[in-house]
Every structure is written in structure tokens, then in C-alpha cells.
Amino acid sequence: MTEKTSGAAAPLLRLTGVGKNYGNVIALRDVSLEASEGEVTCVLGDNGAGKSTLIKVVAGLHRHDTGTYEVQGEKVAFGSPRDALDRGIATVYQDLAVVPLMPVWRNFFLGSEKRKRFAVMDVEFMRETTHREMAAMGIDLRDVNQPIGTLSGGERQCVAIARAVYFGAKALVLDEPTAALGVKQAGVVLRYVVQARERGLAVIFITHNPHHAYPVGDRFLILNRGQSIGYHAKNDITRDELTALMAGGSELEELAHELDTTAAGTAAAKELRKETLNP
Amino acid sequence: MTHAVAEPPATRPPGPDERLARQSPLRRLLGRPELGALLGAIALFAFFSLVADSFLQTDSFSTVLYASSTFGIMAVGVSLLMIGGEFDLSAGVMVTSAALIAALTAYQFTLNVWAGVVISLVLTLGLGMVNGLLYVRTRLPSFIITLATFFMLAGLNLGVTKALTGNVASDSVRDMDGFDSARTVFASDVDVLGVNVKVTVFWWLLFVAVATWILLRARVGNWIFAAGGAAGSARAVGVPVDRVKIGLFMGVAFCAWFSGMHLVFAFATVQSGEGVGNEFLYIICAVIGGCLLTGGYGSAIGAAIGAFIFGMTNKGIVYAEWNPDWFRFFLGAMLLIATVVNLIVRRRVERSS
Structure with missing residues (x-):
């Protein structure tokens, strides 16, 4: 169900009046949001404000009930996260980022495994690439074979971000990447948010901490009880x-x-x- | 890139990271899921060699291997399913179902037994698919779903066999077309260096090798670990978790089909009440071999070692001339010891890394 709408320079992602109900609970009502290349759009709100629901709609885990969701000007209704990924929308979840018992390299390529002939995985390539990509983000792993559960929370988020960037994401959705982290670790993650923006990605950064959001954000959407209570550009707030x-x-x-x-x-x-x- | 970004470290000389020097090969070995089982197998082998004089004879060894292989073949499918985070309690009676399907269809329609073999393969895979689809559609724990299918299959095995033959066993297919060739494939034996080895041992080793290759080198192996370790995370990066799980239930069904064919061509008749309780033995093999009950961790080789431990205990008690009534007690005790050892090993590795 895609359909072209007019508009010369449509933003990469545009949500207009989007709502989502769980049974008779209205989790999200009439929320609008835009995200363009090279910009960080912050979504702020306290627990239960509807941030996670919004993210799940963007990521393709849930389908919105009302309003429209456009990707590069095309209306979409994703049936699965794979659909969103195919459109270049990658999501890094606070709690669903990685599989803790699996090695770092298996996590890095999970769902997009590099294969040689006859469905054989190119393990050497994947190990080396993981090491290189993590080093490029400033994380020098001792061993890409170690279970990712042994990394710190910040490093785990960074693996997930590096993974999304490596696989050519155009839009990066970060669900509370700094929530469970200490000050220093959060700073590391924020640097990658900026780095992703510098690489020309559209970043949607969900947080409940305005001190994390303000330095990196270009636009701010504030949610409360499932509704938008403010949508501001950086220069007017x-x-x-x-x-x-x-x-x-x-x-x-x-x-x-x-x-x-x-x-x-x-x-x-x-x-x-x-x-x-x-x- | 004008923004300050963590500097990539200076290019390191190729070769292992210098910070890895402290991790000895022993520690690396300790991290393997199979280790606890391997130590247990060595200890048990030494133990029975000492207490049972006839245990080290070649005849005994071939008997132990045969017992190990019949359970080991099922443990391959069951261990993959457990790594994928699910249980199959219907696995034991499904072996009997597969055998009955082949024997009954071939006999009732006077077909070549190979036709029965193929029909059984299709229907048994169908049973596995039903287990998988029920799980995916209802989201009930696989424990409950396969408990239900376990009882249903047990009832069907008995009911259908009695309705067709008037007996609790299927009619003999020994004199039917294709029996000899099928027996060669599923239930023959060969001499290897003076040891009489059943063909199931070779099939067992082949299945273990294939399963290990899948887990470590194939894309779907990555998906199996992920589906069992954190299904939500796997789904979020686009892994088709539901299809993986249905496939794993069908993998158990395939092993059940193979084991069933062995039963048919080893004994020619199939007792319809058999198989009940075996599902727990397969799970024990997988758990002794280091598979986590919660999924996401384990190996097919471990399950094979688990099956070997099972085979040694099963036959070792006989060779030691103990009362075989005690077998189940030892099995339970071993399960307990194996899981505790696995737990301690894993905790120690996690703390030191």
C-alpha cells in the first residue's frame, strides 16, 4: 500500500496525525513528526508518554491506526521490521538491541549475514568487519568472539548503532540509548549520535533527559500522555x-x-x- | 567530520590482540558448552572400565555405541530445538508414529516399503509443522502444546493400530518388496577394525556433523541461536523467528522419522505403545551436553556426548552386573550433576572474562 504524494523535497520520514490504540487504551493520539537527512530529531517525554509506541510505529513493529506515515513522500504501512529495514530505517532498542549470549560478530551481522557460495557464512569477513567497524567508532574490542553480554551497556548500544550505520541505514531510530548509562558512557553514545548525523543520516533520538537531547538535537518533539505538547526547532527553544x-x-x-x-x-x-x- | 569523534586507534599489527595473552587455551576450552559433558564422559568411561570387566571388550563397545546412536539421533533435533528456545515432549511417541505410518501404509495398501518410508517422511514432517504452527499461532509455551500433541499421538498410535490390525502391534513387513534395501539403509551393520558397528552410528555422526555445521557456519544457525537467546531482539533486526521455530520442530520430526524407520526395519513390526517417556531422555542428552533450558546456548556435539554418556550408563550398569532397575536413578543423578557442573563452569568463565 504505497502511493505517491506530491512535494518536491519531502523529508525522509514524515508522520502526520498518527495515532495508535491498544484495545481501548489510546497510546498515541495525533502526533506529527519529521526527520530529514543530517538532522537529529529528539522525542522527549516521561515514562508512559508514548515514546515507545511512536518508535514501534516508525520501526514497523506496530501499524498505526490513524494518520499517515510517509517515507520520502510515499505513504507506507509496515508489516514487519524487515519492511522498515528495507526502506533504510534501522532501529536500536533500549532493551532489544542485542542477543547477550551470542558473540559480538554474530550480533553485528544478525539478520544480514554475509554469505559465500552455498549459503556458507563468510565468518572471517564478518569477524574482521566487526572489529574494523567497532574500531572506527572508537571501541577497540579485545575479541569479537566474546559474548556481547560481557560488554558494557554503552558499548552494546554502540555495536547496535555501528551495525545500523554499516548496513546503510538512511534513518536511525534510537530508543533511549542513554537511559541506563552513566554520565561518561552516555557521552560516548551521544558522540555516535552526532557522528551518525555527520554521516548524513536522519536520526530520531528518544530520551527522557533534556540534557542529553539539547546538545545533539535539531528539532524537539515533547510527548505527554500520548499527545504532543510541543514541537520546536532548536533556534526557537x-x-x-x-x-x-x-x-x-x-x-x-x-x-x-x-x-x-x-x-x-x-x-x-x-x-x-x-x-x-x-x- | 568536524565534530569530535573518538579517534580510531592506531592500526595494530596483524595477529591476536596483545590483551588476549592472559586467556589460556584452557580457559577458552572452559567456555565451550560441551566441556562439562566431555569431562563427565571421560570420568564415566574410566569408572565403568574399572568396575565392569567386560565393559572394555569390543562387543560391549559396539553395544554402547548402538544405544548411544539411537538416542543420539533424536538428541540432534531436540538439542537444536532447545537452542532455539523450545521443548518438544511429543518427540518420543512421534518416533513410534513415524514407524507405524510406514509399516501400516505399506502393509495395508501392499506397497513397496519405500513408499511407506516416503509417506511417513511427509506425514511426520507434517506433525512437526503442526507443533510449530500451533506454537507460533497461539504463543502458548511449547511445553504445553507438545504435551497435548504427545497425548494425542500416543492415543492415535494405539487406536489406529488396533482398528487396522486388531492388535497392539503392526503386521510384519519383513516379506514385503524393498524390505532388504531399506534395511541396508536404516538397520544394517558393518565391521570396522573388528568392531561390529550398526549403521545408525554412522547416521548419528553424520547428523551431528550437519547440525554442528548449521549452527556454526550457516546463516540459519545464527538465527537459531538468536531465536532462542532473545527472540524480540532477533525479530527487531529482521530474523524470521517464527519460521525458524517451525523449522526446528520439523527438524525434530525429521529425526523422529529416521529413528522410526530404524525401528521398522530392525524389528519388522512396531509396538504401538512404545516411545512414551523417551522424550525426557532426549532432553537429558541435550542438557547433559550443555544446552540451556532457557535457549540460546548449547551445541549438537554436546548433545552427542550426552547421548554417549546415556549409552554408557545404560549398558555399563548391565556389564557391571548391577540391578538394571537402578538405571533411572543413575540417569536422574547424572542429569543433576551435569547441570550443576555446567552452571559452575559457566559462572566461573563469566566472572573471569
Whole structure:
């Protein structure tokens, strides 16, 4: 189900009014987003804001229920992650990045194994390429045969990013790559985000940390409770505004939730909710 | 690239990384899934050599090998399935089903037995596919699904055989066309250096070699490890996890077909109640050989060593002239020891790396 739409320079990815329901739960409602080559689009939001659902729609794990999803101006509805990969959209998941018990090189080429004649895997080539690509990203592996579970969290994310870049991804979707990492490790990952942008990839970077997002991002989409509460280019928002939008949104939400539990607080909670949605 | 990016390290001279020097070959060996089983096999061999005088005779050795091969062939399919993260409790009775299908169709329609062999192959692979499809469609644990198919097959084996022959065993196919040639393929024996070796031993070694090649060198081997180790991650990079799992259930069915054909042409009649309980023995072989119950780790060679341990214990108890009633006790104890040894070895390797 693809169909051409007019538009000379369509962005690589464009979501317009996209929504997704799980049964009667509305996980995502009317979210719009663009990602172009050489740009980092950050998606911010607290836990449960709908970031993961948005990513799963982009990556082809889920199909959106409403709105349109266009890749280079063509409407698409992906049936599987393979469809998205074939279009050059690679996703690195926070929890689904790698298979811990498998060696680094097997992980690197998983799903896109290099083969010689008669379906034989070209193991030497894959080992060398993995070592070289990881070295190019600044990670000098002792041994590409070691189980990837023995690497640090940051290194694992980097293997997944290096893999996506190596296989010619045009768009790179990063699902909370810095969430479980220490300050230094997060810095390493952020450098690869910048490097991917420099290579001309469209990067969609999901995080709940505005301090990670602001230095690398070109555009910022802030989600709350499945809806967009702000979509800004870097030059019309400051770091402090972004932080306030993020933190204010979540803190007021928390407060409103607490007030909700007492009958007297319900009215006050409503007021706070209004403020959260229209900051 | 104007942005600061981690500098690629200076080109290293070719050859192993200097930081690997501390990892001794022994440690590398300790990381292999087969190691626990190999040590166990050596210990058990030494043990039975000491306590049973007749254990080291060539006759005994060929008997041990034969017992190992009949279970080892099934353990190949079962171990691949376990690496892929699933169980098949119907594997034991599926062997009997495969044998009955071949014997009954050939006899009832007075066909050449090879026709029965082929029909059995198609139908048995179909049974494996049903297991796989049920798993993929329902997402129920494979333990439950194959437990159900196990009972259904056990009932079918008995019910259909009785309905067709009025007996609990199939009619003899010994005098039918093609029996001799089929027997050569599935149930003959040859002398190798004075040792009488059953043909199943060669088939067993061949299947182990093929399975090992698949796991280590074929693309689908990569997919099997990934499907068992982290199915979600595998799916996210485009591995067709469902097809891999259906294929693995069919792999078990193929081994069941082969074992069934051995039964038909070794004994000519098939007892319809046989096979119950064997599925656990196959799983024991795979687990002793280092396959993780949770999937994603293991080897076909390990499962073969597991089957050899099984064969040695099975026959060694007889040669030691102990009461064979104790066999199951030893089997259970060995399973326990093997899994604990595997656990300790793996933890030690993980901590030191």
C-alpha cells in the first residue's frame, strides 16, 4: 500500500496525525513528526508518554491506526521490521538491541549475514568487519568472539548503532540509548549520535533527559500522555525552556495525580492538568 | 567530520590482540558448552572400565555405541530445538508414529516399503509443522502444546493400530518388496577394525556433523541461536523467528522419522505403545551436553556426548552386573550433576572474562 504524494523535497520520514490504540487504551493520539537527512530529531517525554509506541510505529513493529506515515513522500504501512529495514530505517532498542549470549560478530551481522557460495557464512569477513567497524567508532574490542553480554551497556548500544550505520541505514531510530548509562558512557553514545548525523543520516533520538537531547538535537518533539505538547526547532527553544517543558509537565502531572486521590483536591488537579496540556 | 569523534586507534599489527595473552587455551576450552559433558564422559568411561570387566571388550563397545546412536539421533533435533528456545515432549511417541505410518501404509495398501518410508517422511514432517504452527499461532509455551500433541499421538498410535490390525502391534513387513534395501539403509551393520558397528552410528555422526555445521557456519544457525537467546531482539533486526521455530520442530520430526524407520526395519513390526517417556531422555542428552533450558546456548556435539554418556550408563550398569532397575536413578543423578557442573563452569568463565 504505497502511493505517491506530491512535494518536491519531502523529508525522509514524515508522520502526520498518527495515532495508535491498544484495545481501548489510546497510546498515541495525533502526533506529527519529521526527520530529514543530517538532522537529529529528539522525542522527549516521561515514562508512559508514548515514546515507545511512536518508535514501534516508525520501526514497523506496530501499524498505526490513524494518520499517515510517509517515507520520502510515499505513504507506507509496515508489516514487519524487515519492511522498515528495507526502506533504510534501522532501529536500536533500549532493551532489544542485542542477543547477550551470542558473540559480538554474530550480533553485528544478525539478520544480514554475509554469505559465500552455498549459503556458507563468510565468518572471517564478518569477524574482521566487526572489529574494523567497532574500531572506527572508537571501541577497540579485545575479541569479537566474546559474548556481547560481557560488554558494557554503552558499548552494546554502540555495536547496535555501528551495525545500523554499516548496513546503510538512511534513518536511525534510537530508543533511549542513554537511559541506563552513566554520565561518561552516555557521552560516548551521544558522540555516535552526532557522528551518525555527520554521516548524513536522519536520526530520531528518544530520551527522557533534556540534557542529553539539547546538545545533539535539531528539532524537539515533547510527548505527554500520548499527545504532543510541543514541537520546536532548536533556534526557537532554549535549553532551560526545554527542561522546564519536560520537568514542568511531569512534576505538575505527578502533583495532580496525588491531589486526585483526595476529593477536595480534584478541582485543583483539573486546573493543573489544564496547565500541563497547555503550557 | 568536524565534530569530535573518538579517534580510531592506531592500526595494530596483524595477529591476536596483545590483551588476549592472559586467556589460556584452557580457559577458552572452559567456555565451550560441551566441556562439562566431555569431562563427565571421560570420568564415566574410566569408572565403568574399572568396575565392569567386560565393559572394555569390543562387543560391549559396539553395544554402547548402538544405544548411544539411537538416542543420539533424536538428541540432534531436540538439542537444536532447545537452542532455539523450545521443548518438544511429543518427540518420543512421534518416533513410534513415524514407524507405524510406514509399516501400516505399506502393509495395508501392499506397497513397496519405500513408499511407506516416503509417506511417513511427509506425514511426520507434517506433525512437526503442526507443533510449530500451533506454537507460533497461539504463543502458548511449547511445553504445553507438545504435551497435548504427545497425548494425542500416543492415543492415535494405539487406536489406529488396533482398528487396522486388531492388535497392539503392526503386521510384519519383513516379506514385503524393498524390505532388504531399506534395511541396508536404516538397520544394517558393518565391521570396522573388528568392531561390529550398526549403521545408525554412522547416521548419528553424520547428523551431528550437519547440525554442528548449521549452527556454526550457516546463516540459519545464527538465527537459531538468536531465536532462542532473545527472540524480540532477533525479530527487531529482521530474523524470521517464527519460521525458524517451525523449522526446528520439523527438524525434530525429521529425526523422529529416521529413528522410526530404524525401528521398522530392525524389528519388522512396531509396538504401538512404545516411545512414551523417551522424550525426557532426549532432553537429558541435550542438557547433559550443555544446552540451556532457557535457549540460546548449547551445541549438537554436546548433545552427542550426552547421548554417549546415556549409552554408557545404560549398558555399563548391565556389564557391571548391577540391578538394571537402578538405571533411572543413575540417569536422574547424572542429569543433576551435569547441570550443576555446567552452571559452575559457566559462572566461573563469566566472572573471569
